[in-house]
Amino acid sequence: MTTVTMTVNGKSVTANVDPRTLLAQFVRENLRLTGTHVGCDTSQCGACVVHVDGRAVKSCTVLAVSCDGASVTTIEGLANGAELHPMQAAFREHHGLQCGFCTPGMIMSAVDIVNRKGHDLDEHTIREELEGNICRCTGYHNIVKAVEAGAKAMGGTVAAGIAAE
């Protein structure tokens, strides 16, 4: 067992974990934050994407013990209380989800895209940047629209976007 301490969604957590515990398992099982999903074994689907120190990572491919001292944001930490993050709101407005299983990872990746590429995203960029997120339901059409709109909206509320990290 190894002790880890990290900040998850703004709260400090300390736990004793088996070193083989993946970050995805840690947030789902230890912290019961089940919004982070696991959809594959080969680090390809992106259902598990969270932010570690402000960067999108696949939590199924990161050891929890590696995150000692890190700041982790999961989908549960994105909204500001009852107020949705602009990217979350955009996914709802543009019907960017159906079964919802890929959605947390999609939204976390989308926010990361905006953090890196800015608020004015064209369709081509969005499609390329979503390479690591697989959705089986939507055909991506509305996800692309949602990300584009969410990016713009985040531009209007830069403070909210940063505060959420």
Add this chain to the structure above:
Amino acid sequence: MYAFNYQRAKSVRQAAGLLAKNGEAKLLAGGQTLLPTMKQRLASPPVLVDLARIEGLAGIERKGRAIVIGAMTKHADVATSTLVREAIPALAALAEGIGDPAVRNRGTIGGSVANNDPSADYPAACLALGATIVTNKRKIPADEFFQGLFTTALDEGEIIVKIAFPAPSKAAYVKFPNPASRYAMVGVFVAKRGSEIRVAVTGASSDGVFRWTAAEEALRSRFNPKSLDGVAASADGMISDIHGSAEYRAHLVGVMAKRAVSAALGK
């Protein structure tokens, strides 16, 4: 995943010491190759030595005409580095094309080069640019480093510390991704430095990355895609799987090489 003991190294020396203590221990860099392998129970190291906290192992600097990249530098940082973009834009572009953004946020150049996956991108850059792989023990020229499928010149317990890439005058990397995995099905890195021309091919050969000397020769007379007309890569020894036969891969090597030369010429 099988159980293992997790060790966080504070220095390269300490990491080397931990490796020496247990012959089956493995280094953990970005984990983007090692962890998926362990999750599928295809690897079972009893000890993992995490390199992430070693100071000075990540970072990019310019040394004379070379760009030197620390082993723990993430793909995303290479892709966005102004130093790399100015000196070797082809290398930044290559890094930008590895996996997806989340993978690039964890995966490291050292891990990729040490792993020498036959479909990995960085080995092509190392070979074509004539990079030097610097370990805790010695300096290894890329030409000697890559020794076939998942095999390198690294000794047991040897750790990559940094990689030095001499800047070329012209270079480009063009990748034909495997439709499913998005690793390189064929990737061709073309580099020209003065009269020296190197063409490195990844993804295609069952021996891993290799230099395509016939193409190099053809390009030496004139650095132009047309020079490659009629120069065909042999299908012998090429990987053949459900995604592409040896013949198809050999063909793609030719197409990607031409496109790389065009791109290097800014066309």
Add this chain to the structure above:
Amino acid sequence: MTATGIGAPVRRREDFRFITGQGRYTDDIERPGQTYAYFLRSPHAHAAIRSIDAAAARATPGVLAVLTGDDLAADGVGGLICGWMIHSKDGTPMKAGAHPALAQGKVRYVGDHVAVVVAETLAIAKDAAEKIVVDYQVLAPVVDMNAAVKKGAPVIHDVAPDNVVYDWHLGDKAAADAAFAKAKHVTKIDLVNNRLVPNPMETRAAIGEYDGGSESFTLYTTSQNPHVARLVLSAFIGIAPEHKLRVIAPDVGGGFGSKIFIYAEETVCVWAAKKVGRPVKWTSDRTEAFLSDAHGRDHITHAELALDDKGRMLGLRVKTKANLGAYLSTFSSCVPTYLYAPLLSGQYDIPAIYCEVEGVYTNTAPVDAYRGAGRPEATFVVERIVEVAAREIGQDPAAFRKKNFIRKFPHQTPVIMAYDTGDYAASLDKALELIDYKNIGRRKRESARKGKMRGIGFSAYIEACGIAPSAAVGSLGAGVGLWESAEVRVNPVGTVEVLTGSHSHGQGHETTFAQLVCDRLGIPIDQVSIVHGDTDKVQFGMGTYGSRSGAVGMSAIAKALDKVIAKGKKVAAYALEASEADIEFKDGRFGVAGTDKSLAFGEVALQAYIAHKFSGQDLEPGLKEGAFYDPTNFTFPSGVHVCEVEIDPDTGVTRVDRWVAVDDFGVIINPMIVEGQVHGGIAQGVGQALLEGAHYDASGQLVTASYMDYCMPRADDLPSFKVDHTTTPCPSNPLGIKGCGEAGAIAAPPAVINAITDALGHEDVTMPATPQVVWRAARKAAFRTAAE
């Protein structure tokens, strides 16, 4: 149309929980004392099990049980079933081999279930499973359908010594032969419909639980139809009687058919829960999903189309081999038969059709319904042969289709179906306009200038949805009736709970079903909640598949709402002291005709419950109504999809450049949700055409067992789609709905392949048309042009 009524693009009410990470999927549920199951699976495609030695596994600390097929047999637990009886041409019933949930004596595909380990943690269960020693006698496998039916092929089930499950046919052979005898032109094609793995992003999962006090079981599971799961687990497998088994399907992360079926894993979890006395949880990993989820499609077909001298269709003959895998999955038998052949008339007036289908066992994962189920396979045959025929006789493929469209309704096809309504030419015309067909020549030349090849492909599809009426499906061999149920509970304050037997796993029922309620009752949408997915709450239901939730599920709700309104009128009559005949219900109020006396819906609900204004003898108190709706016919959504591709002949990469879909789904409840369904379907169809294919090697190993090798459509593989519709309301249900869930997946594959073959100028392209396939085909085209 009101802001939340029928036809409004209401934003989904279920989304809040999903976008904030508060969805509750099966794997998110943690039961007190929960243990973990891990299945030891066969590494061989075909082997006899001589013995299983689990002693070391059992002795592993933390292991609660290791169970095998012998234990199942000892407890009298029955095998998994196939619920649709198909009879061969000669009248003999299909040959269903036994399908134990854990292997008994033999394994028949890689991934077949050999034993289960139940342990305190998943890691312990996996470690212990590695210690189980199975003595296999490896048998020769047969993976290929053609090889399976050859004399002397390895026998997979003793009941089917020739590996043939059934040799079935439909239609009038003599009539079809006569049509071909007088044909001026006959087009022949050979097609392979590639095997797919459904891959909902949520893998299957199950938690079985046993309560000794009440002697009852609970199963949490990723199911599209929890009631059917309960029925099968009770009546056929014999785990527990129905009233002692509760099945809950919470949020489900996509299904596409693969979560209709009753699999080994959930069966074992429920059974094992009683054996170990604690909840038993299993969550599939993706590799297991590839190995053991029911796959889809996998046909080999030869088809022939007879034309007269003007290019009119005279007859169609189709001969198909369908791979059913190693066992018959829950509904597998009907997919390549009754969900397939009856659709072979497409949108065309074809006087004679004859189809033969051989269902074949192979040492591969079972094959069952996957989005579209049978109808994509039929559409692929029809739309490919129609395209090829038009090209062979030198007619424009759009004009050729139009000439042969059915124009008078109702139309009885020679293969069971009676199409009720449609306007196929309207959809085609609109699609041609949206894709800018008249300028396709110019676009082709522009592509050619860049060294690229451009092609355009059409697909005019039809599907039969709703999968009902019950009497009709019963006569075709279905083991169940395919109606749907609904119950509308009006609370005393006028809020409404609708209990439905349909199940939502992405379709947005919590929104669309509530829209119907708003529309009918005139109450705000936030006063309506939709309850589904729990057999303790909803009495019975048939679940969601076959694009049936709108046409059948919502019709049941509409019927129950009618009853609520009728009862409300009675209550209102007493409360308003008027005659029931004078009560009108409009805009959410019960009023007395010709007066300004009225009561709001909620007020009437209250009156119904307090029952002060009427005697309980004259009128029952309360306001709750149920309905079972059994439709009068299938529904027939149809439409035209057009796809334009641009091919790089040097690499074979095909880029889908434009997509136009014009569908006729009848009445649309929520256009936003309907368009989303179309998008998702197209993506899966394009996936089948260009990217996806399950591939077994000769030894029966699944080569494409992860996303490293099985190519899922990603965002950058697809364009944005232009989606539009035409409307002919469906006459066979009260709402006029036809269904939309499968259209894209049905329409897309032939559109893509027709576009590629158009670009290349020859027909030799197989699915998935990967870069390698297209490159080879492009080279062939180049040789051909050079030779001319």
